[in-house]
Amino acid sequence: MEHRDKVRLLEADRRYVWHPFTQMKDYAERDPVLIERAEGVFLYDADGKAYYDTNSSWWVNVHGHAHPRIREAVNRQMAKMDHVMFAGLTHAPGIELAERLTALTPDGLTKVFYSDNGSTAVEVALKMSFQYWQQTGCPDKTTFAYVEHSYHGDTIGAVSVGGVDQYHSVFRPLLFGAHKVPSPDPRGRQDGDAEAAAAQALEAVRHLFEASAGEIAALIVEPMIQAAGGMILHPASYVRGLRELCTQYGVHLIADEVAVGFGRTGRMFACEHAGISPDFLCLSKGLTAGMLPLSVTMTTAGIYDAFYDDYAKLKTFTHGHSFTGNPLACAVALESLRIFEEEGVLEQAAAAASHLQQAAARLAADPGVAHLRGLGMVAAFDLYRDRDSGERYPWEERIGFRVYEEGLQQGLFLRPLGDTIYFWLPLCTTAAQIDDILGRTEKVLQRMSR
């Protein structure tokens, strides 16, 4: 890109654009990176400099950017039909994708409701669960349970079941009440025992349900990885335990796999680690391989049946969005699933993931790196000023922001969550690229400790 075009665009960005999750004042004196092109695991800025997309463009990208098969799928669909309403009308991409998803996801999830982002997939699950109980003789089940440090999106319902104070506390007066249960985060324990942390967290859920299951419609969880809350990993036994408790006490289990779905944890869906089926499964991000906005809320025939009645009985689920079931996005999602199948993506990613988990261990040599953890193509650690004495960086020092800035110097797009640094890699990342990313990260860490 010509230098003067770059300057003009960045000036206009500063003047007109309000970016998400961004303190805009941070950019009064510096520019965001103007990305002009993306291919494979790389982003290229206006000067042609490459950056590894280490967070898969906010956890969405699966097969790398500019995948030729995805591009062709969009073009093919665009030539036929762009967008049509999805009530009273239907279309092949929407039908075929629903059929494919019911075959791929855990047993029993046979109904697919479309929306267009992760937050609305969660809103749909919350509203469906609420309405289900209203229509099945349990009108007191009007509240929800959620896990401390969880994040389910930014719309008001999703924020109501969100447990990250930094993002959510300002909105508290607006939100509906919900019961918070402790996170199974093993980092707070002396012994660091994840199974023990899970057992303790499950006990708290049991206590809550014993006292209040009669008023709780559903419990919502991010299975295996609480992502935005700080890449908190929990064992499969936790997810299994939640399934058992929800079944025992008559509470729906909502699995929010918006972030972890589609292979990121080493399985197609994170619930597979635990061998369980939720009552609702929310998917987005990787659904279209990170190319177009689309999401689904999947549920069981039993829940669907409670809404199936004569029109006059008012049991309809009256919820929908303009872009519900967008045919372009559905066509892309179908093509992504074909790529998974035909190109052995999960097998290839399994090898890359085991390389990532082994190779990341070397980061622990840095005296600032603590709680190194990972699953599949995700790895994370917490940055301390001094791990041995337990000294953290003061909040005002914004160590995460410094890591982001130094990462850019090293050709890495890192986007830490506070002082938790993480990789959330596209499934197509090779072992050699992983080594390169880790080597560059070591350089970033060296600069931080100076």
Ligand code: PMP
């Ligand atoms: N659930 C989870 C677990 C997420 O990580 C996110 C987004 N980071 C969402 C829901 C919300 O998705 P969206 O940003 O598409 O609304």
